[in-house]
Amino acid sequence: MSVFDEKIDRSKTASVKWELTKVIFGEEDLWPMWVADMDFKPPKAVLDALKKRLDHGIFGYTFVPNTTSQAIVEWLFKRHQWEVNPSWLSYCGGVVQAISTAITAFTNEGDPIIIQSPVYTPFFDMVEKNNRKVVNSPLIREGNKYKMDFAGFESALKEGCKVFILCNPHNPGGRVWTKEELLKIGELCLKYNCLILSDEIHSDLIYKAYKHTPMASISDEISEKTVTFVAPSKTFNLAGLHSAVAIIKNPTLRKQFNQVQKRQGHFGLNIFGIVGMEAAYREGEAWLEDLIDYLEENKNYAIAFLKKHLPKITCMEPEGTYLLWLDCRELGFSDEELRQLLLEKGKLALEPGPKYGPGGNGFVRMNIACPRDYLIEGLNRLKKALS
Numbered sequence: 015m016s017v018f019d020e021k022i023d024r025s026k027t028a029s030v031k032w033e034l035t036k037v038i039f040g041e042e043d044l045w046p047m048w049v050a051d052m053d054f055k056p057p058k059a060v061l062d063a064l065k066k067r068l069d070h071g072i073f074g075y076t077f078v079p080n081t082t083s084q085a086i087v088e089w090l091f092k093r094h095q096w097e098v099n100p101s102w103l104s105y106c107g108g109v110v111q112a113i114s115t116a117i118t119a120f121t122n123e124g125d126p127i128i129i130q131s132p133v134y135t136p137f138f139d140m141v142e143k144n145n146r147k148v149v150n151s152p153l154i155r156e157g158n159k160y161k162m163d164f165a166g167f168e169s170a171l172k173e174g175c176k177v178f179i180l181c182n183p184h185n186p187g188g189r190v191w192t193k194e195e196l197l198k199i200g201e202l203c204l205k206y207n208c209l210i211l212s213d214e215i216h217s218d219l220i221y222k223a224y225k226h227t228p229m230a231s232i233s234d235e236i237s238e239k240t241v242t243f244v245a246p247s248k249t250f251n252l253a254g255l256h257s258a259v260a261i262i263k264n265p266t267l268r269k270q271f272n273q274v275q276k277r278q279g280h281f282g283l284n285i286f287g288i289v290g291m292e293a294a295y296r297e298g299e300a301w302l303e304d305l306i307d308y309l310e311e312n313k314n315y316a317i318a319f320l321k322k323h324l325p326k327i328t329c330m331e332p333e334g335t336y337l338l339w340l341d342c343r344e345l346g347f348s349d350e351e352l353r354q355l356l357l358e359k360g361k362l363a364l365e366p367g368p369k370y371g372p373g374g375n376g377f378v379r380m381n382i383a384c385p386r387d388y389l390i391e392g393l394n395r396l397k398k399a400l401s
């Protein structure tokens with residue numbers, strides 16, 4: 015039995031995934047495979063470090079120590095062969111918050127910003143809620159994978175976009191963009207003087223046959239025009255600790271970003287976010303390797319199940335992330351019918367595809383970061399709802 019098979023009761027912990035399903039989906043007793051967190055405990059070293067800090071008992075103002083920045087840069091080098099100087103790091107309470115800060119720092123109201131749909135919903139929200147304009151360059155489906163539309167992207171750049179928000183790896187499609195793809199899109203951004211905000215929150219969850227490339231590691235020129243966001247939250251299931259990092263090599267951009275943070279009264283992280291992040295990056299690697307094996311088995315199990323029981327659903331096989339992007343269009347249901355069947359007949363909470371913007375209709379997103387028995391329960395409910 016794997017540690018990841020352990021079933022941990024998350025009720026009465028104010029878990030968004032388990033306890034907000036009724037509020038979000040309007041139905042009781044739903045099986046939750048929607049929001050992107052995992053039903054696993056983090057590595058033991060993280061729990062030990064948090065307990066030790068808790069036992070100390072004093073929780074006054076705390077800065078992020080050099081040992082934490084050192085742990086982060088060592089991790090980025092070890093996992094992604096990316097050399098980062100600790101002075102390039104700025105700390106944030108989350109990646110979405112950091113994207114909003116960057117939008118405020120690098121653009122003005124009304125400015126156009128490129129995104130590639132279907133994509134993580136807050137990309138739209140952070141642009142629009144900051145009174146900027148979304149310019150969409152939709153991804154193209156080729157075979158059973160998303161590809162970037164370089165010609166469409168160049169047309170979008172010609173509309174005067176000065177910022178592009180990249181999802182690397184891609185949520186919801188699970189693509190781990192290749193170095194060639196990133197180089198091509200990066201060079202287009204350089205040609206039109208467009209900054210790249212590269213959200214790399216899923217970059218540690220990469221299946222064995224693939225390799226993550228940090229956008230900023232592609233070339234010196236691209237690194238000067240890229241702001242990267244990473245966090246231990248997806249990798250080690252620490253989203254509730256609210257710690258994330260913006261990595262900005264270009265000193266002018268870094269100053270602009272930090273000035274907005276200061277203006278917002280944002281200084282540093284909470285104590286447990288700091289301690290948990292450092293312990294995870296320092297001591298979590300072996301646990302992560304085991305997690306990736308477990309997720310890979312979950313992914314393979316789910317895809318085989320779908321082929322056997324729901325052959326009209328096509329799963330975009332993820333190269334990274336613990337998210338399955340299920341194309342249900344061949345079933346012939348509208349999005350509203352899909353929603354009703356899943357909730358009322360299957361009692362299953364999945365993310366509805368239209369949330370991810372143009373290209374999401376007819377899809378649903380399933381989170382498979384759970385014990386195998388939970389996965390099987392969810393798949394059986396999917397079968398009940400849609401077969």
Ligand SMILES: Cc1ncc(COP(=O)(O)O)c(C=O)c1O
Pocket residue numbers: 050107108109110111134181185213215216245247253258
């Ligand atoms: C691409 C992407 N960025 C950011 C986030 C959320 O980051 P945070 O919780 O640090 O704001 C998620 C969560 O699902 C995500 O998928």
